[in-house]
Amino acid sequence: MVVQALIDQGVDTVFGYPGGAVLPIYDEIFQQNSIKHVLVRHEQGAIHAAEGYARSTGKVGVALVTSGPGATNAVTGLTDALMDSIPLVVFSGQVPTFMIGSDAFQEADTVGITRPCTKHNWLVKDTAALSGTIHEAFHVAASGRPGPVLIDVPKDVQFASAKYTGPKAMTSHYQPQVKGDIEGITDLVAAIEKAKKPIFYTGGGVINSGPAASQLLRELVEATGFPITSTLMGLGAYPASGDKWLGMLGMHGLYEANMAMHDCDLMINIGARFDDRITGRIDAFSPKSKKVHIDIDPSSINKVIQTDIAIIGDVGHVLEDVLKVWKSRGRKTEREALAGWWDQIGEWRKVNCLAYAQEGNTIRPQYALERLEALTKDRKDRFICTEVGQHQMWAAQFMGFDDPNHWMTSGGLGTMGYGFPASIGVQLAHPDALVINVAGEASWLMNMQEMGTAVQYRLPVKQFILNNERLGMVRQWQELLHGERYSSSWSEALPDFVKLAEAFGAKGIQCHDPADLDDAIMEMLNHDGPVIFDCLVEKHENCFPMIPSGKAHNEMLLGEAETQGVIDSKGSVLV
Amino acid sequence: MSALKIKKGSTSHSAYNLRPTFSDHEERHTLAVLVENEPGVLARVIGLFSGRGYNIESLTVAEVDHTGHLSRITIVTTGTPQVINQITAQLGRIVSVHEVHDLTVAGRSVERELALFKVTGKGEDRVEALRLADVFRASVVDSTLESFVFEITGTPEKIDAFADLMRPIGLVEMARTGVAALSRGAA
Incomplete structure (x- = not known):
């Protein structure tokens, strides 16, 4: 029944790991050919792979894990997907209904544990309710602000049979508002007409809204001539090659983007959420601007920053209406002031x-990424994943994305170990594409077991590891904040990555000389199979620009200038 | 369903909601939340409060519509206007939540709470306890030669006042239901 429901939902790939409590579902999977099951090596990997799959296709990602440890291993991935609004449907096995609460083998209170880290979850105690719940789960995961949902299915419910109902019979009271309020839209258009120093500040909501939203955004930016910056999650919605593009904003964002945010008189937030990485010090955040916030989630409005015009709705729908109204009023902007x-x-x-x-x-790590960018940017089918840390910020700074859904990174939760399994999910969704995971050696090791998955399914994912033998971002903070006391930020006892790749039956490349870099990158790109690229980089490079904790956008640090003591004691409690 | 007809709360667009959003002033609000009556729904609601650090002063929950599988949760909470707005928005985001109404913003509402008081004593104290109960229109639901159990209904303030008076006389135990609230009027 589970497999039939997945087929009817258009699912073609499921990431999972079997165990006692999901054997009946695995038995069903064994006896069909419509759905491909991808055996990961750890349940966290299954969730991140499903996230990569979802983020790169716009579809719902699906994962299947067993009860107890299978479900608890999935928790990090679920939280990651919740923070970054990635639609997932995760199935977990559960001990039989009559044993729930008895501390049975591999029993965990999965719906209890995952309640705060899913958008919604269900424990299905009756087989008759199973198909309806699955269809509702896909609806909830994908509509409104997307997010992960979990269905916990006890083993006896998997064994029993009941009447199957198709997706069409599904009814749900969950119907979030997608059309924006016309009053707010008219106010926004009036503000656009009068703005002298406007800026678009866009986020992951544009990507989640679908390719049409990115198209409308581009049309609006070109037509108004306003500059645009984006959060980490929103990269690719507006092309990095576009001339209105200021680059990413935020803690490690570009100087021009942050200064423009600080000095603007009209800020149009489209599908972003005023995250603390973006705002810096709240009371000094863009003090002179009128703030407009377009978001599908009413709880994002006024959560952190008080907005002047709030429009609740789906970005695509709202932008369509904004363009319509703005055009009908004569396409006015303050050209001279602009x-x-x-x-x-x-x-x-x-x-x-x-x-x-x-x-x-x-x-230099920046140089490595600049070369990687130069040698791959012409490939339309290039997808970049990252782990979390300095390399992630450098990748966001030095790599350009001209299309949405081509950049997979862990933004809200900042999950080290995200990128490798995510790259596996992306490659499965796009078998012929070039999928590169830009990684740090420490992050990469967190889910390195997925090499087995990459090799088993012959996924030519390129693991581009900027190896500084340090937890670079931790080291940078310790340098700036903790008197250069580098507590546990060393990567001691690192493996030989080339031998590691070979041990898994993959290819390993090491490069330490800038003169060899281009050839080594080409060797990686030309190899048809998974590659671990061990790029030995400068060990003490810091990531700039940087807005120190507790500082405002216009107090950015630009380089190796005097960085000691810039963060006061109040700022140092912030992360 | 008619029992469920509660007045729709005013929105942030309402002309009557003139509270500044980002003020430091703490307010006390009563929220009525209509939820799907399913296992775990109360955990979702209180998990939201504990997870995001909001206050719960009182909380009551009971099924109010058996055929529609709906329960009504009445929550009394305190916070700045921004926090209260966040609470209502966050509650509205829970998939099992059908409606959220801020009764304090929506207009006038009635609030009632029921409490049981056990008061022990002898002689003049017993007489005084009965006299005060009469003033507060509390009724005796159990009595022995040395104790009374009073039942009292009213606003939380009235019950607080009754407790303050009973304490020196011999209040030994108290049980309160928490607030139930409805908006006034036909709508």
Whole structure:
């Protein structure tokens, strides 16, 4: 019944790991050919792979895990998907209904444990309710603000049979508002017409809304001529090659983007949530601007930053209406003032905030990514995943994304170990595409067991590891905040990554000389199979620009200038 | 269903909701939450409060519509206007929640709570206890030669006042139901 429901929901791939409490479902999977089951090596990997699959296709990702440890291993992935609004349906096995509560073998209170880390979850105690619940689960995961949902299915419920109902019979009272309020939209258009220093600040909501939303965003940006910046999660919604693009904003965002956010008079937030990585010090956040917030989730409005115009609705629907109203009122903007604003932005751009010096015989991590970008950017089917840390920020700074759904990273939760399994999910969804996971050696090791999955399914994922033998971002904070006392931020006893790759039956490449870098990258790209690329980089490089904790956008640090003591004691309690 | 007809709360667009959103002033609000009557739904609601650090002053829950499988949770909470707005929005986000109404914002409402008081004593104290119970319109639901159990209904403030008076006389135990609330009027 589970398999039939998945087929009817259009599912083609399920990531999972079997165990006693899900054997009946695995038996069903064994006896059919419509759905491909991908055996991961750890349940956390299953969830991240499903996230990569979902993020790169716009579809709902599906994972299947067993009871007890299977479900608890899934918790990190579920929380990650909840924070980044990734639609997932996760099935977990459960001990038979008559044994629930008896501390049975591999029993855990899965719905209790996953309640705060899913959008919704169900314990199905009656087989007759199973198919209806599955269809509702897909509806809940994908509609409104997307998110992960979990269905806990006891083993006796899996064995029993009942009448199957198709997706069409599903009714749900959960119907979030998608059309924006016309009053708010008209107010926004009026603000667009009068703005002298406007900026679009977009987020993952644009990506989640679908490709049409990105298209409408591009149309609106080009038509108004307003500058645009984006959060980490929103990269690709507006093309990085577009001339209105200011680059990413936030803690490690670009100087021009953060300065423009600080000085603007109209901020149009589209599908972003004023995360603390974005705002910096709240009371000094963009003090002179009128703030507009378009979000499908009413709880995002006024959560952190007080907005002047709030529009609750799906980004695609709202942008369509905004364009319609703005055009019908004569496509007005303050052209002269805008030209002045662009001049100011040009001044900020001249600061060249991403400048670094590639000198000597050591590869700078920025240089490695710049070369990776140069050698791969022409490939339309290039997908980039990342782990979490310095390399993630450098990848966001130095790699350009011209299309949505081509950038997979763990934003809200900041999950080390996300990128590798995510790259597996992406590659399965796009078998012929170039999928690269930009990683740090420490993050990568957190889910390295998935090499087995990559090799088993012959997934040519490229693991591009910037190896500085440090937990780079931790080390950077310890340097700036903790008197250079590098407590446990060393990667001691690292494996030989080339031998590690070979041990799994994959290819390993090591590169330490800047002169060899291009050839080594090409060797990686030309190899038809999974590759671990061990790129030995400068060990003490810091990631700039940086807005220190407790500081405002215009108090960015730009480089190796005086960085000691810039974060006061109040700021140092912030993470 | 008619028992469930409660007045729709005003929205942030309402002309009558003039509270500043980001003020430091703490307010006390009564929220009525209509939820799917299913296992775990109360855990979802209180998990939201504990997980996000909101206050619960009182909480009552009971099924109010058997055929529609709906329960009504009445929550009294305190917070700044911004926190109260967040609470209602976050509650509205829970998939099992059908409706959220801020009765304090929506207009006038009635609030009642029921409490049972056990008061022990002898002689003049017993007489005084009965006299006060009469003033507060509390009724005796159990009595022995040395004790009374009083039942009292009223606003939380009235019950607080009754407790303050009974305490020196011999209040030994008290049970309160928490607040039940409805908006006034026909709508």
